[in-house]
Amino acid sequence: xxxxxxxxxxxxxxxxxxxxxxxxxxxxxxxxxxxxxxxxxxxxxxxxxxxxxxxxxxxxxxxxxxxxxxxxxxxxxxxxxxxxxxxxxxxxxxxxxxxxxxxxxxxxxxxxxxxxxxxxxxxxxxxxxxxxxxxxxxxxxxxxxxxxxxxxxxxxxxxxxxxxxxxxxxxxxxxxxxxxxxxxxxxxxxxxxxxx
Numbered sequence: 789x790x791x792x793x794x795x796x797x798x799x800x801x802x803x804x805x806x807x808x809x810x811x812x813x814x815x816x817x818x819x820x821x822x823x824x825x826x827x828x829x830x831x832x833x834x835x836x837x838x839x840x841x842x843x844x845x846x847x848x849x850x851x852x853x854x855x856x857x858x859x860x861x862x863x864x865x866x867x868x869x870x871x872x873x874x875x876x877x878x879x880x881x882x883x884x885x886x887x888x889x890x891x892x893x894x895x896x897x898x899x900x901x902x903x904x905x906x907x908x909x910x911x912x913x914x915x916x917x918x919x920x921x922x923x924x925x926x927x928x929x930x931x932x933x934x935x936x937x938x939x940x941x942x943x944x945x946x947x948x949x950x951x952x953x954x955x956x957x958x959x960x961x962x963x964x965x966x967x968x969x970x971x972x973x974x975x976x977x978x979x980x981x982x983x984x
Contacts, residue, residue: 826946826976834885834973835951835966836877838870845981846941850932853907853914860894861939865931866909869921876920879906881966885949886931892939905932941980947972
């Protein structure tokens with residue numbers, strides 16, 4: 789080691805440090821790292837999109853798209869969504885990446901199942917399922933969940949999941965698709981503003 793150049797010695801030290809870090813996660817990929825605390829304004833790379841949650845509010849209505857129904861509240865997660873890939877991607881991937889615990893969610897009237905409704909903030913229209921977002925474009929969406937009025941907002945935890953791109957899938961013959969991760973990228977309680 790003494791006869792080696794400085795750059796070779798530094799390389800050897802770096803290799804030793806990497807090997808020593810293996811028991812603490814040094815060999816794991818980024819997708820296998822622990823879940824980070826969710827924060828407002830945090831840019832999260834979920835795979836095809838960068839997602840940044842700007843704010844979270846609980847409201848009685850979201851005019852002009854949702855009127856008050858007198859029996860429930862609405863949790864509104866406002867987020868910017870940017871497609872950073874080189875191909876159009878479905879906005880549904882972002883909707884499916886957002887989950888929550890202790891939300892006391894209710895299905896919207898007319899829905900057979902519990903689901904988020906998504907609205908384009910700038911156009912005040914509901915985003916149709918399967919809507920594609922072209923490469924390089926950024927949209928601001930409101931992800932809306934209907935809630936029971938007695939929900940404890942301090943207990944609400946939000947999670948953001950990511951995806952891995954799968955080029956070849958010999959089992960389903962469905963190549964070039966985004967496969968959801970098993971654990972969230974970011975999770976936690978964020979401040980929820982209540983407006984009457």
